[in-house]
Amino acid sequence: MIQMEKYTSMPLHPMKARLNDLALGRLKRSSFVHRGKRLKRQYQDDYQCTQHR
Numbered sequence: 194m195i196q197m198e199k200y201t202s203m204p205l206h207p208m209k210a211r212l213n214d215l216a217l218g219r220l221k222r223s224s225f226v227h228r229g230k231r232l233k234r235q236y237q238d239d240y241q242c243t244q245h246r
Contacts (some may be wrong), residue, residue: 197229
C-alpha cells in the first residue's frame, strides 16, 4: 500500500494512470494494480483515517 500511495502522489508517474483507470479485463497471477486496489478496499477504514492526518 505504501508503494501504491507513492505512485498516486507523483503527478507524472505512469503507474498513477494505471491505478486510477479500470484494470485490464484479463486477470494475471500477480498484478500490482489488482493487489493495490484489493488492499485499498480491504483496509478502507484505516486508509481514510491516515489520509486526514
